[in-house]
Amino acid sequence: MNVERILPTEEAEALIGLAQELADAELAPRASDFEARGEFPREVLRTLGRAGLLGLPYGEKFGGGDQPYEVYLQVLEILASRWLTVAEAVSVHTLACYPVAAFGTEEQKARFLPDAIGGELLGAYCLSEPAGGSDAANLTTKAVRDGEDYVVNGTKAWITHAGVADFYNVFSRTGGPGPKGISCLFADATTPGIVPQKREKTMGLTGSPVAQVAFDDARVPADRLVGAEGIGFTIAMSALDSGRLGIAACAVGLAQAALDYAVEYAQGRQQFGSRIIDFQGLGFMLADMATQISAARALYLSVARLRDAGRPYSVEAAKAKLFATDVAMKVTIDAVQVLGGYGYVHDHPVERYMREAKMLQIVEGTNQIQRLVISRSLAGKP
Structure with missing residues (x-):
């Protein structure tokens, strides 16, 4: 499914187009095979780095894309919709570059960031x-x-x-x-x-x-x-605020992939003389999945804009991570249900999407920790 996106610049539109092109050509054809073999796609990360997609939020001085987080996260979402392992790797690598980029000396930045952003270092x-x-x-x-x-x-x-x-x-x-x-x-x-x-x-x-x-x-x-x-703890928590937005974007991409596959399957599957997508019970399920994904996308983008504007966003990042990953879990479970027995076998990717969604509720602070952050803010506690 093509997602309607409002992007801030023509350069951002070009980056989104590049991400879609690379995701279709380099990620989608490899995902199932690499996951089945448990092999890490190191060369794919180098390809993304050489294409300029590993350092999008960082400054041009050290080889970054100098893009707002709003743009970087949408690139991450696109990568996740084709292959979550790669999108998560980009998110983790971006997180790993953050301490030096945000707190390092100029000498450290010049020494380490160009190769990290360029994909030569992971x-x-x-x-x-x-x-x-x-x-x-x-x-x-x-x-x-x-x-x-x-x-x-x-x-x-x-x-x-x-x-x-x-x-x-x-x-x-x-x-x-x-x-x-x-x-x-x-x-x-x-x-x-x-x-x-x-x-x-x-x-x-x-x-x-x-x-x-x-x-x-x-x-x-x-x-x-x-x-x-x-x-160090200040650095770690500051990095995790940004990392949680990365996981939220990954969750939306994964959920979108599950929805797209379920819709395509439901359009082609015939039962009782009709496409199963035309049965109201199933059609309404897909409608709910699509609505939840749109809401999660809107939430993570709104928080990214807060970050880009230099406004406090820690609690909002917790909300985005919590909501988007819970949506991914529900949507992938429902995608398996749409396919019925076929959703439970390895011949279709939705069972893999469901297993992957569970991880997103755990990393970068479990969703219980996100609820703790949010509830403490409501109570007026740091």
């Missing part, structure tokens, strides 16, 4: 820990200053791109307890002592590698500290 974001879960403020990974290095020890969990990333943003404790004792280090993946563990066997996004990453006396040069010591 990033990962090491915040969660095995015992910490959503309680990131109490992480236990430690980074102790030793001369010109920080010596890092600990374990990070649920790291997307573990084992394939070229760099890791490592949030570690350099001070006392609580959020004010956390700092952010930009570490090369080849650093001795950084050891990705066995890949997790996930129920969806099987092409996306997720694993723990162990740090065993890993020496990270002190000039890789991003920002000052003690502001």
